[in-house]
Amino acid sequence: MAKQPELDDFRVPYFDNGKKKTKFSLNDFDPGAKPFSTGSKDTDRDRLAEIGAQLEMQQECLHAQQKRRVLLVLQGMDTSGKDGTIRAVFHDVDPLGLRIVPFKAPTPVELAHDFLWRVHSQAPAAGELTIFNRSHYEDLLVPTVRGELDAQAFEQRCCHIRQFEEMLAYSGTTIVKCMLHISKDEQRVRLQARIDDPSKHWKFDVSDLEARKQWDAYQSAYRDALAMTSTDYAPWYVIPADSKTHRNVMVAELLLRVLQELKLEYPPPKESLKGIRVE
Amino acid sequence: MAKQPELDDFRVPYFDNGKKKTKFSLNDFDPGAKPFSTGSKDTDRDRLAEIGAQLEMQQECLHAQQKRRVLLVLQGMDTSGKDGTIRAVFHDVDPLGLRIVPFKAPTPVELAHDFLWRVHSQAPAAGELTIFNRSHYEDLLVPTVRGELDAQAFEQRCCHIRQFEEMLAYSGTTIVKCMLHISKDEQRVRLQARIDDPSKHWKFDVSDLEARKQWDAYQSAYRDALAMTSTDYAPWYVIPADSKTHRNVMVAELLLRVLQELKLEYPPPKESLKGIRVE
Numbered sequence: 001m002a003k004q005p006e007l008d009d010f011r012v013p014y015f016d017n018g019k020k021k022t023k024f025s026l027n028d029f030d031p032g033a034k035p036f037s038t039g040s041k042d043t044d045r046d047r048l049a050e051i052g053a054q055l056e057m058q059q060e061c062l063h064a065q066q067k068r069r070v071l072l073v074l075q076g077m078d079t080s081g082k083d084g085t086i087r088a089v090f091h092d093v094d095p096l097g098l099r100i101v102p103f104k105a106p107t108p109v110e111l112a113h114d115f116l117w118r119v120h121s122q123a124p125a126a127g128e129l130t131i132f133n134r135s136h137y138e139d140l141l142v143p144t145v146r147g148e149l150d151a152q153a154f155e156q157r158c159c160h161i162r163q164f165e166e167m168l169a170y171s172g173t174t175i176v177k178c179m180l181h182i183s184k185d186e187q188r189v190r191l192q193a194r195i196d197d198p199s200k201h202w203k204f205d206v207s208d209l210e211a212r213k214q215w216d217a218y219q220s221a222y223r224d225a226l227a228m229t230s231t232d233y234a235p236w237y238v239i240p241a242d243s244k245t246h247r248n249v250m251v252a253e254l255l256l257r258v259l260q261e262l263k264l265e266y267p268p269p270k271e272s273l274k275g276i277r278v279e
Numbered sequence: 280m281a282k283q284p285e286l287d288d289f290r291v292p293y294f295d296n297g298k299k300k301t302k303f304s305l306n307d308f309d310p311g312a313k314p315f316s317t318g319s320k321d322t323d324r325d326r327l328a329e330i331g332a333q334l335e336m337q338q339e340c341l342h343a344q345q346k347r348r349v350l351l352v353l354q355g356m357d358t359s360g361k362d363g364t365i366r367a368v369f370h371d372v373d374p375l376g377l378r379i380v381p382f383k384a385p386t387p388v389e390l391a392h393d394f395l396w397r398v399h400s401q402a403p404a405a406g407e408l409t410i411f412n413r414s415h416y417e418d419l420l421v422p423t424v425r426g427e428l429d430a431q432a433f434e435q436r437c438c439h440i441r442q443f444e445e446m447l448a449y450s451g452t453t454i455v456k457c458m459l460h461i462s463k464d465e466q467r468v469r470l471q472a473r474i475d476d477p478s479k480h481w482k483f484d485v486s487d488l489e490a491r492k493q494w495d496a497y498q499s500a501y502r503d504a505l506a507m508t509s510t511d512y513a514p515w516y517v518i519p520a521d522s523k524t525h526r527n528v529m530v531a532e533l534l535l536r537v538l539q540e541l542k543l544e545y546p547p548p549k550e551s552l553k554g555i556r557v558e
Contacts, residue, residue: 064482065481087374090374094366095366095374095377095379096365096379096381096412100375102375188558191557192556198548201547201548201552202343206551209555266481267480268480269477269480272485273483276488277471278467278470278474279491279492
């Protein structure tokens, strides 16, 4: 019998301060792989619905307890499916318990502050499940590809990110980070589909094609960013994402495991309410 | 054939600056009425799913257009079902297009500002559908019941709210406000159910019972607040809410109508994308 895939096989090795060049390559991960798929889209969708129901229960418990905070960071190239993942995985989760924060190109006011300023203010509160749709990692990737951040400044930012995430984790935030990993071929197909369907043009900006021309530079920046910021308190996972169904199931499985490991429990009944009759 | 109910029959008359005591009484609305129910819970749920699908389409269009902003304000006594309404009505709406803002008792920092400060910063952006779960109206109701806001100060706050909402509307925000109207009896049943089920104690605070003791004062404050702040740019609706299914259907119908009246359209295809082949 073939070895069952383990989520941990897709975790980026933890950053080791001594040897900055952790042995890790995105090429070791096949974007077309479907290790968490059953092989049938229908069965996968059933599984996703099942996990969705469990996520909903876990999230209610998180909310009831008002202690822990959970942060899911989603990163990936254009068309890798960040929006689609949020839509599919959180379909059954109570919208009251979910906060989705999209990070776009920084505004002049945001740029007038340090790069973690706008991120910190959006960190999850007690009882909250927060999703970052893009994140502070854009501030590593984009300036690097544009040649505005040299290797030393890049490492410095990675260090600031690690320290920031460690502080969040220490303060009760569970952090899990997913890179939705698609192939260059699959991106071509998805971009072309958007161009060929005029009703989808609003989702498209010609500058998306510029970023594609720098595919290799982005992959290299991703590799370094992931290697230098995957830690035991904020691990990175590489999610094979050429298959949308697989991507959704895998992110859902991962998040469910993270929540289950918190061993969340409802607060005990309040003695003070015992026997009260409402007038 | 009986007259079909009209949403406008449940709209609070617009505030008329000349005669502050608009002819309007909450007693004219039966919390137990189900004017938008078909009489069958199953059919109502089907209808809700149908509206949900339409809301999803409207919301995508709102997001694609990135012009209009929509704000739904939900108010109501404890247990009136603000959370439940959000859960049921927005079940099918893309979580990416929805922002839910809960307003709790103001913090010291918030209290150090004017009462609209924390509200303004949460107003919807272009393309956003934002729901206020409680709102700036708490700052009329609570201090009034506590005797901290006299009639003149109350009127002044109402005036500030009208001017604030008018400015939002002028800037492209469509505002609709719902008061979930339950009876005192129904609240007793719901509070008792929470007390009798220890697993629900986390939802309950003994102070909820104090607010209930001031039921009449709250109803009176609600009456005045609604009468003085229902305007053509930000109308109030009274939603009979003793029946949860009816409440959900009615809020969904109302919001759908509001969105339909905006006549949202997808942006036109971009000529610049025509014929592009992705390399």
